Amino acid sequence: MEVFLLWLGLAIIVGVAANSRGRNAFGWFVLAVVISPLLGGLLLLAMPRGGLDVKVCPECAEKVKVFARKCRYCGHEFAIANPPPLPPPPLFTHRDYDPPVR
Numbered sequence: 001m002e003v004f005l006l007w008l009g010l011a012i013i014v015g016v017a018a019n020s021r022g023r024n025a026f027g028w029f030v031l032a033v034v035i036s037p038l039l040g041g042l043l044l045l046a047m048p049r050g051g052l053d054v055k056v057c058p059e060c061a062e063k064v065k066v067f068a069r070k071c072r073y074c075g076h077e078f079a080i081a082n083p084p085p086l087p088p089p090p091l092f093t094h095r096d097y098d099p100p101v102r
């Protein structure tokens with residue numbers, strides 16, 4: 001019984017550690033229970049911190065989730081939930097372009 005409680009306790013620690021690294025706490029808790037807290041913890045440590053699912057807020061330069069519509073630090077609203085690699089701005093807009101006169 002003590003082993004089971006220890007197992008659960010360690011799995012909870014893995015979940016909390018996952019949450020502090022910007023990952024799904026419950027998912028990691030379940031993973032740690034299933035594959036063992038030790039393996040779960042090692043796997044979590046092997047993962048890059050924060051992962052690739054963050055973008056930098058243009059207003060406050062804080063890291064927020066890619067799919068966030070609103071910055072949780074400053075409240076900046078993102079236009080669309082687009083991934084971070086934005087296309088470069090066009091060299092000219094259609095307003096600058098004068099169509100050829102026929």
Ligand SMILES: [Zn+2]
Pocket residue numbers: 057058059060061062071072073074075076
């Ligand atoms: Zn912000």
